[in-house]
Amino acid sequence: MATDVHRPVTRHAVHVEGLTRSFDGRAVIDDLRLDIAPGEFVALLGRSGCGKSTLLRILAGLDRDITGTALVPRRRAVTFQAPRLMPWKKVWRNVLLGLPGRPERSLAERALDEVGLGHRVDAWPKTLSGGEAQRVSLARALVREPELLLLDEPFDALDALSRVKAQRLVGELWQRRGCAVLLVTHDVEEAVLLADRVLVMTGGRIAHEQRIDLDRPREITDPRFAALRARLLERLGVDTAAA
Numbered sequence: 001m002a003t004d005v006h007r008p009v010t011r012h013a014v015h016v017e018g019l020t021r022s023f024d025g026r027a028v029i030d031d032l033r034l035d036i037a038p039g040e041f042v043a044l045l046g047r048s049g050c051g052k053s054t055l056l057r058i059l060a061g062l063d064r065d066i067t068g069t070a071l072v073p074r075r076r077a078v079t080f081q082a083p084r085l086m087p088w089k090k091v092w093r094n095v096l097l098g099l100p101g102r103p104e105r106s107l108a109e110r111a112l113d114e115v116g117l118g119h120r121v122d123a124w125p126k127t128l129s130g131g132e133a134q135r136v137s138l139a140r141a142l143v144r145e146p147e148l149l150l151l152d153e154p155f156d157a158l159d160a161l162s163r164v165k166a167q168r169l170v171g172e173l174w175q176r177r178g179c180a181v182l183l184v185t186h187d188v189e190e191a192v193l194l195a196d197r198v199l200v201m202t203g204g205r206i207a208h209e210q211r212i213d214l215d216r217p218r219e220i221t222d223p224r225f226a227a228l229r230a231r232l233l234e235r236l237g238v239d240t241a242a243a
């Protein structure tokens with residue numbers, strides 16, 4: 001088994017080749033190939049259960065039971081659908097959780113400022129709204145100064161308005177930080193809004209990829225936006241005529 005995970009890479013932010021992950025003899029990821037360039041924003045779409053989260057967990061280093069090659073930078077960070085905050089730690093301590101050594105509180109303050117939560121540094125997690133909690137988890141990712149940011153459906157649990165705000169924030173952070181992003185999402189519109197390239201995963205592989213060559217900020221009212229959205233929905237097997 002050639003598990004070549006987590007060596008530093010330079011030319012790519014992610015280099016995956018011949019990656020396979022099986023559960024109970026069934027390959028959920030099947031000979032998958034994927035490259036992400038430094039600073040590139042990639043969105044990953046696919047039907048429920050197609051293996052998106054499994055791939056993300058592998059890239060995050062949380063699942064090493066693989067065959068094939070998966071090279072990612074050492075400085076990487078991941079956020080999940082749920083913010084996963086420790087309720088007995090204040091917000092700033094949650095942000096610094098898991099960092100080596102004795103990181104300074106000011107690090108957390110800076111990251112929280114960046115996500116618009118400078119005023120909630122000393123708050124307890126239970127006093128946060130869903131959108132705020134998700135932003136804390138984003139700050140926890142940013143404090144690691146990632147070259148690769150892995151986002152697993154980070155906006156899914158949010159109401160429509162918080163979702164739009166959070167999407168905008170992620171777009172701004174990405175532009176400011178210049179890190180590569182892999183965003184797993186169910187939402188085709190979100191993918192077209194944010195990504196340089198959208199991947200559609202089927203049968204454990206990347207079955208389709210679509211470059212999004214629209215200027216930013218993007219307008220969903222742009223006919224080119226609608227055309228890309230329709231093409232991706234088609235690739236996902238959604239009947240757009242009936243939608």
Ligand SMILES: Nc1ncnc2c1ncn2[C@@H]1O[C@H](COP(=O)(O)OP(=O)(O)OP(=O)(O)O)[C@@H](O)[C@H]1O
Nearest residue numbers: 023024028046047048049050051052053054055186
């Ligand atoms: N630890 C596990 N043990 C057994 N099967 C698993 C395990 N983790 C994932 N699977 C299976 O692998 C498949 C892919 O799961 P995964 O969570 O990666 O899908 P997904 O594309 O992220 O789905 P969703 O969009 O619903 O989140 C599913 O059939 C799931 O049941």
